[in-house]
Amino acid sequence: MLISTALFSSFACSAKPDSTAAANHPAAVKADADNAGLTLPKGFGALKVTDAYKGARHIVVTPQGDIYVKLSGLKDGKGVYLLHDANGDGKADEQTGFANYGGTGVAIKDGYLYASSNTDVYRYKLDADNKVTNPDAPEKIITGLIDRHQHESKSIALDDAGNIYVNIGAYSNSCQEKDRSTGSLGRKPCPILDSAGGIWQFKADKLNQTYGDGVRYATGLRNVVGLDWNKTTNTLFVMQHGRDGLHDLFPSMFDTKQSAELPSECMYELKQGVNAGWPYIYYDQIQKKKILAPEYGGDGKKTGGEDAIDPTVAFPGHLAPNALLFYTGSMFPEKYKNGAFVAFHGSWNRAPEPQKGYFVVFVPFKDGKPSGDWEVFADGFAGGPEFISPGKAKHRPTGLAQGPDGSLYVSDDSGGTIYRIIYNK
Amino acid sequence: MIKGIIVSAALSVIACVSVNAQAPSKAAMAKGKELYTQYCLTCHQPDGEGVPNLNPPLIKTSYTVGDKTKLITWVLSGTTDKKEIDGQFYSNNMPPQNYLKDEEISAVLTYIRNSFGNKASAVSAAEVKKVRATVK
Numbered sequence: 001m002l003i004s005t006a007l008f009s010s011f012a013c014s015a016k017p018d019s020t021a022a023a024n025h026p027a028a029v030k031a032d033a034d035n036a037g038l039t040l041p042k043g044f045g046a047l048k049v050t051d052a053y054k055g056a057r058h059i060v061v062t063p064q065g066d067i068y069v070k071l072s073g074l075k076d077g078k079g080v081y082l083l084h085d086a087n088g089d090g091k092a093d094e095q096t097g098f099a100n101y102g103g104t105g106v107a108i109k110d111g112y113l114y115a116s117s118n119t120d121v122y123r124y125k126l127d128a129d130n131k132v133t134n135p136d137a138p139e140k141i142i143t144g145l146i147d148r149h150q151h152e153s154k155s156i157a158l159d160d161a162g163n164i165y166v167n168i169g170a171y172s173n174s175c176q177e178k179d180r181s182t183g184s185l186g187r188k189p190c191p192i193l194d195s196a197g198g199i200w201q202f203k204a205d206k207l208n209q210t211y212g213d214g215v216r217y218a219t220g221l222r223n224v225v226g227l228d229w230n231k232t233t234n235t236l237f238v239m240q241h242g243r244d245g246l247h248d249l250f251p252s253m254f255d256t257k258q259s260a261e262l263p264s265e266c267m268y269e270l271k272q273g274v275n276a277g278w279p280y281i282y283y284d285q286i287q288k289k290k291i292l293a294p295e296y297g298g299d300g301k302k303t304g305g306e307d308a309i310d311p312t313v314a315f316p317g318h319l320a321p322n323a324l325l326f327y328t329g330s331m332f333p334e335k336y337k338n339g340a341f342v343a344f345h346g347s348w349n350r351a352p353e354p355q356k357g358y359f360v361v362f363v364p365f366k367d368g369k370p371s372g373d374w375e376v377f378a379d380g381f382a383g384g385p386e387f388i389s390p391g392k393a394k395h396r397p398t399g400l401a402q403g404p405d406g407s408l409y410v411s412d413d414s415g416g417t418i419y420r421i422i423y424n425k
Numbered sequence: 426m427i428k429g430i431i432v433s434a435a436l437s438v439i440a441c442v443s444v445n446a447q448a449p450s451k452a453a454m455a456k457g458k459e460l461y462t463q464y465c466l467t468c469h470q471p472d473g474e475g476v477p478n479l480n481p482p483l484i485k486t487s488y489t490v491g492d493k494t495k496l497i498t499w500v501l502s503g504t505t506d507k508k509e510i511d512g513q514f515y516s517n518n519m520p521p522q523n524y525l526k527d528e529e530i531s532a533v534l535t536y537i538r539n540s541f542g543n544k545a546s547a548v549s550a551a552e553v554k555k556v557r558a559t560v561k
Contacts, residue, residue: 072478148505149505149506149507149514149516149517149518150516150517150518151516152516178520178521179505179518179520180517180518180519180520181520181521182520182524244467245467247467248467348467348468348470348476348479348480349467351466351467351470351471352462352466352467352471389470389472389474390470390474390475390476390477390479391470391472391474391475391476391477391482392474414477
């Protein structure tokens with residue numbers, strides 16, 4: 001009852017012309033005096049839309065400028081919130097919660113909102129204002145996906161041909177006989193790959209699909225949290241979280257410094273049927289080679305994975321890429337058009353070496369391929385150098401979304417902040 | 426003579442106090458730190474803070490400073506289950522550490538129970554041995 005009242009009032013609000021001020025008059029939105037604590041390239045500014053959504057995972061912004069945020073757990077019993085800016089100052093001042101499940105994925109496509117738990121994917125019909133019409137009765141389109149705690153989040157992306165792509169992370173670090181145990185060898189073939197460690201494709205409009213109804217679209221991906229459909233290439237791009245513990249598991253082959261840098265966190269362009277090589281190989285961004293994993297007879301030098309694809313971009317190890325977004329807006333300067341933003345949650349597996357990440361990077365693209373080196377775009381989320389650690393960081397970038405005016409939104413599951421980054425023309 | 430008696434009385438009081446509190450020896454703490462650095466630090470972090478949602482912290486959690494049998498069992502057996510620790514769940518598996526000797530587990534557990542702001546009784550090798558006999 002409360003929910004329907006709240007929804008009804010947001011419908012009522014959205015009928016007022018001034019309620020869409022944020023979308024129609026982007027100039028009215030000003031950066032916070034301190035740019036919300038972020039360090040940004042010249043000409044950019046940032047504001048805090050809200051800081052009330054601890055566990056904020058992925059986000060999506062509607063053409064009206066409203067934000068849907070998926071929470072990892074429940075806040076007041078709800079796992080998805082719609083945030084509305086009624087007075088056009090860029091700050092969320094009305095919110096509506098629904099969905100009785102935590103999770104990571106959220107997306108909008110062709111009149112539906114899609115959201116995922118760690119086992120299922122739901123969709124909600126949207127009205128002309130992109131507000132959900134059936135908050136308590138979504139359609140369950142995918143069900144029964146594996147959740148064995150490790151790498152359990154299900155991220156989603158949709159193409160233009162009626163398909164939805166779901167990451168099913170491997171419930172293992174490197175498919176050892178004994179997970180994360182020193183010296184334990186790899187299982188061959190790795191049995192996890194039949195139902196996890198890849199991207200599955202399902203129909204976006206069919207109910208109750210499970211493994212048998214979907215297609216294992218790409219395999220050999222340990223865990224993907226950030227993924228996006230690239231409209232320039234008409235292909236899916238994903239960010240893999242690379243394996244942990246080269247030194248801890250094989251101390252005679254790797255020292256702590258090598259183990260902190262390796263393996264690469266890779267961006268891959270996926271075409272149907274490809275294999276990215278996990279767990280048999282990893283990508284070494286320093287040697288620029290696919291290296292046989294020590295669990296499978298590797299020694300840090302032997303190459304492998306002749307049938308595995310090469311990465312599109314190879315980042316340093318353990319930075320934890322949790323979101324990927326190809327920027328198609330026109331607010332930012334030309335260099336950003338069609339390029340990739342990647343939100344790095346920040347490392348833990350670099351210890352005892354210093355941690356790294358906790359920032360958003362940019363990779364310029366031209367004709368669907370990287371046209372330059374990656375660079376840090378937004379930094380300072382952790383709160384200062386002394387907070388660059390998973391337990392101390394005040395904010396950890398988790399989700400990315402583009403607003404109708406071309407603003408870039410960044411969510412943070414640690415501090416619960418949603419940032420909006422704007423360019424001051 | 427009297428002075429000597431007082432001094433030795435005082436010394437035995439100190440000795441008694443430290444035995445009662447089971448305060449860890451410097452040697453045990455040093456050995457524990459060395460083992461912690463080698464086997465535990467990557468996941469549980471240099472300051473025992475762990476990794477939110479992935480690897481549990483060791484700072485004043487009921488498992489760390491509470492019942493020793495539960496703690497020793499966890500370390501020997503590891504876990505692949507999603508277990509609740511003080512209201513939180515953590516996603517990563519803990520590998521069994523049963524390859525460590527009783528004395529080593531005693532040292533590292535004594536270390537974590539008396540580091541990162543924790544203050545709890547030492548874990549003896551005999552206690553580890555006793556629990557090991559009950560763990561598959």
